[in-house]
Amino acid sequence: MGTPVAAVRKVTAEDYVDILSFYARQMHLLDGLRLEEYADTFTPDGVVDHAHRGERVAGREAMLASMRAALPRYRGVVVRHWFDHLVIEPSGDGWQVTYYSLVTRTDAAGKVEFEPTFTVRDELVRDADGRIRTRSRVIHRDKPDA
C-alpha cells in the first residue's frame, strides 16, 4: 500500500459541494415534475439506463417522452428521491459518482410508501459555462442474489 492517499486524485471540497448542490437542484426539478428543466440537467447526448428493467433512454427528447408516459404512475402522490453515500472520483472532464437512492411516495393523507432501494452510477461533466450536467445515469435496483 505504498502510495500516500494524498497523491491520488480525489474530489475537492468545492467540487463535492457543487455536485451535492447539482443533485439537489436536479431532484427538486424531477420531483416537482418540471420535466423539461430536468431533461436540461443532462447533456444533449445524455443517457439514462434503467438496468434492472432493460430500458435505456438516450437523448433529451426520448427522456421527456419516457417520463411523460410514466406520469400516470405518479398521480395522487408526491415523489421524493433521497441520495446518500456518494463516492465521487474525478474522471476525464468530470466525475464518476456512485450513490444510494431511496424513493418515497407521499399520498394526500400523508401516508409514505417506499419504492425499492437503488444504487446509481453517474458520469457528470462540467461544461464551458461551468455548469454541471449528467452525461450518463445507470440505475440498478437493489436485488439480493438468488
Add this chain to the structure above:
Amino acid sequence: MGTPVAAVRKVTAEDYVDILSFYARQMHLLDGLRLEEYADTFTPDGVVDHAHRGERVAGREAMLASMRAALPRYRGVVVRHWFDHLVIEPSGDGWQVTYYSLVTRTDAAGKVEFEPTFTVRDELVRDADGRIRTRSRVIHRDKPDA
C-alpha cells in the same frame, strides 16, 4: 444563458459545511428534546410557519410553549428528522435554504413509522459571533395536487 455559472454568487464549501453542521446540531437538540437549547438556535425574532396547518409561531417563548404543548404526541417514541437535497443560496446577511425532510418515529420495540414528507425553506443568518441561527422556517407538507 450568457452568464458563466462562476459569476453567480454561490455558497462556498466552507459555508456549506458550516450549514450542514448547524443543522446536525440543531436536529440533535430537537430530537433529544433539549427544547430551550433548540429555541436558542433561532434568532430572538425567529419564526416557524407550519404552512400546511396554518400555524405560525413567532419568537422563542412562543416556540417553547408550542413545543411543550406538543410533547404528549412524542411519548413512547424517539423522533429523528432526516434532511436531504439542500439548495443553498447566499442572501443578504445569510442564506436561503430549501430542503427535503423525512421524519421517523421509533418505538420501544424498534418499529419505525414515518410522518409525511416535508419540504422546508429556511432563512439562516450568521451573527457577529460567527454563529449560524435560523431566522425563519416555513414547512410545507408534501401534498399531491387534487
Add this chain to the structure above:
Amino acid sequence: MGTPVAAVRKVTAEDYVDILSFYARQMHLLDGLRLEEYADTFTPDGVVDHAHRGERVAGREAMLASMRAALPRYRGVVVRHWFDHLVIEPSGDGWQVTYYSLVTRTDAAGKVEFEPTFTVRDELVRDADGRIRTRSRVIHRDKPDA
C-alpha cells in the same frame, strides 16, 4: 457566550468531505458484504460496541467472525445503511463524529423494511498514509424512555 465561534477548532470543509467520502466507501463495502475490506476500514485495534445489546467486538479478526456469524440474517435481502446529521469535532489525531443511521432491507420483490433507527458515535483517525480509519464505533439503538 464570549468566545467567537471562529476561535473554536472546527472541522474544515476538506476534512468534512474526506469523512463523508470515507463513510460512503465504508458503507458500500459493508452493504456489499465485502467483509475483509470493510474490516480494513478500522484500525487494527478498532472496536465496535453494539451498546444496545451489550456486545463489544475488538479487533479485525473478532469483527470478521462476528459479521460472518450474522450473515444468515441477511440472506434474501440487500441491506443499505443511510447516515445523516454528522456532528464532526476535531479530536487528537482525528475526529469524534456523532450521526444518525437508518437501515433498510430490500427483498427480491422490492419490498423495503426498516431496522430501528440508531445513533452512532465514532472516533476516526487519519494515519501516516493520509487514510482515514475508524478506531471506535459505539452504536445506540434509539429507544424511548420508559
